[in-house]
Amino acid sequence: MILTVTPNPSLDRTFVLNGLRLGELNRASTDTVEGSGKGVNVAxxxxxxxxxxxxxxxxxxxxGAQLATLLEAEGLTYRVVATDAPVRTNVTLLEPGRTTKVNAPGAALTPADADALVAAVEDLAHGADWVVCCGSLPPDTPAELIARIVEAGRRAGAQTAVDASGPALLAAAEAGPDVLAPNADELSELTGRVFPPGGRPLVRAALDAAHTLAGDTGGGVLVSLGPDGAVWVDPESALHGSVTPVTPVNTAGAGDALLAGWLAGPPEPDGRLRNAVAWGTAACLLPSTAGDVATTARPARVRIDDLGVPAAGP
Structure with missing residues (x-):
């Protein structure tokens, strides 16, 4: 069983437009809402x-009540830690060839809320294979909450993975989860390195930074590189997975699908990475985050290159 934790969940409302005209009235052709947050999307x-x-x-x-109703309607197994603050609402504007997102900040968790969330994780993590903490933290919520969630999963005997950003990602790295899953921008910010915009130079730069990070955490690092695929690095290996570029329909949730594909893949690193890139690519071709990417994913089309572990540097 894989247990996902979303400290800052949301309702995601998507408007499909023929084209966005700033400063003018825009009419959507469709309007959908779904329960969301990165951990929800992974699950x-x-x-x-x-x-x-x-x-x-x-x-x-x-x-929050609407979010629970939507999760239940999908047949998802969930536990809500009740708070006094309403769940945030995010908006996605979907045009041909372009996705624009407006994410609300969410409401801060009180110390009691945070304690209840950690307790729920530790309770449900017994018997789980993985505890996966995903997404942003609400404003004014201490970044150490991520480390507490990692530690709760570890105490319960589960492996741990974190997909976060900013101070939460730094706190996660210091906690040493089994897997960190940043994108290129997040890895650049965490390591203080400036990455090239794309192509082979980006892959190489991400590899070097991820190798340093993996050496610090003792675990693995899965880096999403968008159209350049993904890199997997652990202390013993460095792999790059890529596919022939596709024209995306909707990139929202692609990183979540990539992490889900890695978690669901075969145990070998190359098999996990192949599955991850295939699922992330398939997600880009769906109009929302609610589709079955595993059915349309094509792992056999993913190219895996062994990049070799970089030499230790300063």
């Missing part, structure tokens, strides 16, 4: 693929 992809999952998240207000 949704795994659930659609038949992988047993559970979700833990804090929620309150009418929006």
């Amino acid at each position: 949704r992809v795994l659930h659609a693929a038949g992988v047993r999952t559970g979700i833990v998240l804090p929620a309150g207000g009418p929006e």
Whole structure:
């Protein structure tokens, strides 16, 4: 079982437009809403693929009740840690060839909320294979909450993975989870390195930074590189997975699908990376984060290159 934790869940409303005209009235052709947050998205992809999952998240207000109703309607297994603050609402504007997102900040978790969330994770993590903490933290919530969630999963005997950003990613790295899953921008910020914009130079730069990070954490690092695929690095290996570029329909949730594909893949690093890139690519071709990417993914089309572990540097 894979348990996902979303400290800052949301309702995601998507408007499909023929084109966005700034400063003018825009009319959407369709309007959908779904329960979201990165951990929810990861669990949704795994659930659609038949992988047993559970979700833990804090929620309150009418929006929290709607979120629970939406999760239940999808058949997702979840536990809500009740709070007084309403769940945030994010907006996605989907045009041909372009996705624009407006994410609300969310409401801070009180110390009691944070304690209840950690307790729920530790309770549900017994018997889980993985505890996966994903997404941003609400404003004014201490970044150490991520480390507490990692430690709770570890105490319960589960492997741990974190997909976070900013101070939360730094706190996660210091906690030493089994897997860190940043994108290129997040890895650049964490390591203080400036990356090239794309292509082979980006892959090489991400490899070097991820190798340093893996040496610090003792675990693995899965780096999403967008159209340049993904890199997997651990202390013993460095791999790059890529596919022939596609024209994306909607890139929202692609990174979540990539992490889900890695978690659901075969145990060998190359098999996990192949599955991850295939699932992330398939997600880009769907109009929302609610599709079954495992059905349309094509792992056999993913090229895996062994980049060799970089030499230790300063």
